Structure formats: C-alpha cells, structure tokens
Amino acid sequence: MSIRVEKVNYIYGKGTPYERKALDGVNLEIHKGEFVGIIGHTGSGKSTLVQHLNGLLHPSEGRVTVDGVDLAGKDKETIAKRHSVGMVFQYPEQQLFEETVKKDIAFGPTNMGLDEGNVERRVRQAMEFVRLDYNTYAERSPFRLSGGQQRRVAIAGVIAMHPDFLIMDEPSAGLDPVGRMEIFSRVKEWFEKKYFSVILVTHNMDDIARLATRLLVMHNGRVAMDGKPMDIFLNHRKELQACGVDVPPLTDTLLYLKNQGIPVPETARTVQEAAEKMADMLKGDTHAD
Numbered sequence: 001m002s003i004r005v006e007k008v009n010y011i012y013g014k015g016t017p018y019e020r021k022a023l024d025g026v027n028l029e030i031h032k033g034e035f036v037g038i039i040g041h042t043g044s045g046k047s048t049l050v051q052h053l054n055g056l057l058h059p060s061e062g063r064v065t066v067d068g069v070d071l072a073g074k075d076k077e078t079i080a081k082r083h084s085v086g087m088v089f090q091y092p093e094q095q096l097f098e099e100t101v102k103k104d105i106a107f108g109p110t111n112m113g114l115d116e117g118n119v120e121r122r123v124r125q126a127m128e129f130v131r132l133d134y135n136t137y138a139e140r141s142p143f144r145l146s147g148g149q150q151r152r153v154a155i156a157g158v159i160a161m162h163p164d165f166l167i168m169d170e171p172s173a174g175l176d177p178v179g180r181m182e183i184f185s186r187v188k189e190w191f192e193k194k195y196f197s198v199i200l201v202t203h204n205m206d207d208i209a210r211l212a213t214r215l216l217v218m219h220n221g222r223v224a225m226d227g228k229p230m231d232i233f234l235n236h237r238k239e240l241q242a243c244g245v246d247v248p249p250l251t252d253t254l255l256y257l258k259n260q261g262i263p264v265p266e267t268a269r270t271v272q273e274a275a276e277k278m279a280d281m282l283k284g285d286t287h288a289d
C-alpha cells in the first residue's frame with residue numbers, strides 16, 4: 001500500500017500576473033508503516049504537496065496515485081482511495097461546518113455509507129481519541145468552541161474515517177502544550193498499533209525527533225532531502241541549514257554520546273529512540289565501571 005507522486009509540478013494562478021510554481025518535479029513514494037515528517041522553510045511547498053496526496057489539489061503536470069489509482073479520477077474507486085488518506089488542515093475552522101460536534105465528526109463515516117450504529121461507535125471512539133468528553137461536547141456547536149477544541153473536533157472527524165494514511169498539516173497550532181502532548185501521544189499509539197501511517201508537516205523539530213521514521217525536506221518546491229532523520233541530522237546538517245532549517249536540539253545529545261564512543265543504533269526508528277538507547281548504553285558502561 002503506497003502513495004506515489006510522479007513528476008508533479010503545481011502552479012498557482014497559471015497565466016495570471018501572480019503565477020507561482022509551488023511544486024517543481026516532485027517524485028516520491030510513501031509506504032504504509034512510515035511516519036513521514038515534512039519540514040522546510042515557509043513557502044517551500046509543504047502544504048501544496050500534502051494537498052496533492054488526497055486529491056484536494058490536482059497536479060498541473062504529473063500524477064498522484066494511491067495503490068495505483070490516479071487521484072485525478074472521479075469514479076467510486078478514486079473516491080474510496082481519497083477517503084483512505086485523511087487530512088487534518090492547517091486551519092481547523094475551514095474544516096468544520098455542521099451544527100453540532102457530533103454531526104461534524106459523523107459526516108465522513110455517514111458519507112462512506114456506514115449504518116447509524118457504526119457511525120455512532122466511530123464518533124465516540126474518535127472523541128475519546130482527541131480527549132473530548134462525549135456528554136459535554138457532542139451536542140455543542142463546533143463554532144462556539146476554543147481554537148484548541150475546534151482542532152480536536154477536526155482531528156476527530158478525520159480519525160472517524162479510519163484512514164490508512166493520516167496527514168497532519170501543522171496540527172499543533174491552537175493547542176496548548178498539554179493538548180499537543182495528548183494528541184501526539186494518541187497519534188503515536190495508533191501509528192505503533194499500525195492503524196495508520198502518518199505524514200506530518202511541521203516546523204516543530206522536537207516532534208520530528210520524537211516521531212518521524214522518515215524525513216522529507218522541501219526547498220523551493222522540490223524534495224531537497226529524503227532519508228532517515230538520524231542520518232540527515234547527524235551527517236547533513238550543513239545541507240539542511242542551506243534549506244533554511246536547523247537540526248533539533250536532541251541532535252547535540254546524540255553527537256555527545258557518539259563522541260563518548262557510544263555507537264548510534266542503526267535499528268532505532270526515531271532520533272529520540274536512538275538517543276534513549278545510547279543513553280542506556282552509557283549508563284550500562286558507567287555501572288560497569
């Protein structure tokens with residue numbers, strides 16, 4: 001199961017004085033089981049790219065397929081594939097439109113043709129996922145909630161679709177630090193249970209260090225770097241900085257441990273996991289002394 005982006009160009013305002021090439025020859029394959037972090041300076045094309053992955057935007061040139069199905073189509077199979085890629089937008093208020101929280105979250109599963117009982121079950125499960133109490137919020141208007149609560153409703157609406165791929169574009173905007181930790185720990189938990197793969201667009205390098213198993217660095221509408229976060233941070237810091245991004249603080253811990261003679265564990269999937277394993281090894285050495 002995978003999403004493939006083939007030779008994709010995207011131009012905003014084609015033929016107008018505001019014409020702007022936002023994607024420039026992007027080739028990419030994202031597989032089930034990956035937690036892909038997408039970083040890059042502002043305007044590098046991250047949001048434009050992810051909006052192609054579930055057919056919200058169509059390439060000016062090239063194509064995007066999910067399991068071989070071209071998202072440019074309009075048939076039933078294409079729609080089902082688009083539904084398998086859930087998207088949490090940068091601005092949740094753009095995503096909410098129903099009169100109650102419950103109806104808003106139920107919209108996607110209802111559209112998929114699920115019966116009432118199943119829809120209800122998914123709404124409750126999704127509200128639990130985002131830690132919104134059903135009895136308190138189900139009947140409230142989503143427009144009378146705080147930004148952080150709206151964001152939770154928007155995330156719940158996508159979770160209720162049971163997507164194979166979950167795209168999150170700057171999901172922490174509007175969430176307080178506790179809210180962020182809550183949502184991200186649930187996302188991590190479901191990712192680890194293999195309920196979905198994740199594509200996370202963020203400027204938050206700590207989140208990348210904690211969560212990403214693969215890193216894409218966007219620069220001027222191109223994928224400038226694509227690899228294991230650990231390798232990019234440890235071995236390609238200069239190239240990364242040339243793309244307008246710096247390494248997460250945890251990189252220095254990793255370098256310190258490496259300089260103490262602790263090998264970087266190749267099997268670690270995230271930077272944080274590597275740092276934890278290396279710290280354990282260091283402790284082990286200390287005890288041995």
Ligand SMILES: Nc1ncnc2c1ncn2[C@@H]1O[C@H](COP(=O)(O)OP(=O)(O)OP(=O)(O)O)[C@@H](O)[C@H]1O
Binds near residue numbers: 044048049218
């Ligand atoms: N609706 C639009 N109309 C015209 N140009 C746009 C539009 N949306 C984005 N662009 C331009 O396309 C380029 C890529 O924008 P995009 O939003 O994809 O970047 P980004 O990396 O997600 O940025 P940010 O980190 O600020 O969210 C930028 O130059 C931006 O100004």
